Amino acid sequence: MTSLEGLWRSPPAELTLSSAEVHVWRARLDLAASCVECLRGTLSADELQRAARFHFARDRRRFTVARGVLRDILGRYLRVPPSEPEFRYSAYGKPALADVADAPRLRFNVSHSHEVALFAVTCGREVGVDIEYLGREIRGEDIAERFFSARERADLRALPAEVKHEAFFNCWTRKEAYIKAHGEGLSLPLHQFDVSLAPGEPAALLATRSDPREALRWSLQALTPGPDYVAALAVEGQGWHLTCWQWRKTS
Secondary structure (H helix, E strand, C coil), X not given: CCCCCCCCECCCCCCCXXXXXEEEEEEECCCCHHHHHHHHCCCCHHHHHHHHCCCCHHHHHHHHHHHHHHHHHHHHHHCCCCCCCCEEECXXXXXXXXXXXXXCCEXXXXXXXXXXXXXXXXXXXXXXXXXXXXXCCCCHHHHHHXXXXXXXXXXXXXXXXXXXXXXXXXXXXXXXXXXXXXXXXXXXXXHHEEECCCCCCCCCEEEECCCCCHHHHEEEEEECCCCCEEEEEEEECCCCEEEXXXXXXXX
């Protein structure tokens, strides 16, 4: 799928999620102050402390909204108030729902950049998502030379100059999404696996050198969150169906 813009639909009142489905939610972070305060009211004490540690008000707002929207989304699947879900974290910092006997096997991942956030939700499959703002001024080719695989560096060098910026972010988001889904952070070196990156080329995990079978265990999907953004989704397994929802506060 080359473009998902226009497919971000309003969700139904009651959500269902099978093991063959992946849901990705898109949300704006630049909300009205009243909505930010409403979301802040659903956060736990430790989340409020984390928000307070950000130096800039803009970053405190973005964190608060992202966590509040995550709670709202998970609450819709669990059919509980947004303040109710509890989280645990792996040794690598990946969040998950705390063990609850009657909760479904929900897996989720979150990413935000500038003023847009994405939330990926699955049932019984590991998942990772990453979004990046194309307006960031970075030395992409220098970063690629330090962190990308030999194949990715060669592919990036071979592209016309006018598409290298987008190609860099294609590569970056796909690598980040896979690392987040894999769940072991940067203990999985970025240069130890290859992803596609050329604009218009389908997202794919091309090779995993530590275990060649890993490349067959995961699916990558490019996402189009909107103008000036690039995003990618990594999902464990094959044969799943993607639905994209647009988040809006319902109460």
